[in-house]
Amino acid sequence: MRVAFVTGASRGIGRATALRLARDGWAVGVNYLRGEEPAMDVVKTIEEMGGSALAVRADVADARAIGRAVEEVAETLGRISGVVCNAGIYMRRAFHEMTLEDWERTIDVNLTGAFNTVMATIPHLRRGGGSVVFVSSQLAFRGSSSSVAYSASKAGILGLMRGLVLQESHHGIRFNAVAPGTIDTDMISGYSEERRRARAREVPLGRIGRPEEVASVIAFLLSDESSYINGAVIDVNGGLYMR
Numbered sequence: 001m002r003v004a005f006v007t008g009a010s011r012g013i014g015r016a017t018a019l020r021l022a023r024d025g026w027a028v029g030v031n032y033l034r035g036e037e038p039a040m041d042v043v044k045t046i047e048e049m050g051g052s053a054l055a056v057r058a059d060v061a062d063a064r065a066i067g068r069a070v071e072e073v074a075e076t077l078g079r080i081s082g083v084v085c086n087a088g089i090y091m092r093r094a095f096h097e098m099t100l101e102d103w104e105r106t107i108d109v110n111l112t113g114a115f116n117t118v119m120a121t122i123p124h125l126r127r128g129g130g131s132v133v134f135v136s137s138q139l140a141f142r143g144s145s146s147s148v149a150y151s152a153s154k155a156g157i158l159g160l161m162r163g164l165v166l167q168e169s170h171h172g173i174r175f176n177a178v179a180p181g182t183i184d185t186d187m188i189s190g191y192s193e194e195r196r197r198a199r200a201r202e203v204p205l206g207r208i209g210r211p212e213e214v215a216s217v218i219a220f221l222l223s224d225e226s227s228y229i230n231g232a233v234i235d236v237n238g239g240l241y242m243r
């Protein structure tokens, strides 16, 4: 059984990805930070499907903690060959209200967290190859009206991915990213009904996306079906910004 490690898999896109990967036959390391109960629920759901999973608590911003989580998953489930750098936060702050702490926490979780996750898993990936998928955002390409740090972190992830393609692909490791538009998860739970409708109207498909619609693209990029795709960024946005 192939083994995947998914960060931020207790909720939203990460949860949908863990469940999708399990359905595709992967054993899954389910990383979480605060959501122990929802992470355990992901594991239980996977086990009920006949799959294998292990929940591991770690702050992705903490290199040692994520290193320990990765080793625990590898010892329990086997060599990790699929990695999904998904954990992320969005702190809504106008620039004039933003503090250095807000900036640093966003960069630490969204960008350094992805770096830490690759650093911790790369010894496993180098032994036999694998695939890494980064969860970026449409806000990597556009300015954000509510967090400059978020846009910077998501653009930074693409720089990290491109460097890894050049430096690590010879080990048989592929690195790709997805750039979701607005997806219906807790990350947008603060939106009013009116704002949700306005967001949906901006999208040519006329609706906000579902976490499962991002998970299926991540699963494709982790699978051998995408064996010659390396360094790609796939938009999962319903056609946003075509106008």
Ligand code: NAP
Pocket: 007, 008, 009, 010, 011, 012, 013, 014, 031, 032, 033, 034, 035, 036, 058, 059, 060, 061, 086, 087, 088, 089, 109, 113, 135, 136, 137, 138, 179, 180, 181, 182, 183, 184, 185, 186, 187, 188
């Ligand atoms: P979400 O529902 O808020 O879930 C975030 C997940 O990240 C949770 O499982 C959370 O775990 C985990 N997490 C947060 N900080 C963490 C940390 N320091 N260490 C480990 N795990 C941490 O968000 P989502 O919408 O699914 O977002 C997933 C990814 O997609 C993020 O990178 C986000 O930027 C990106 N994205 C989302 C959208 C969107 O519209 N939803 C659009 C573009 C990109 P706990 O709850 O256990 O703490």
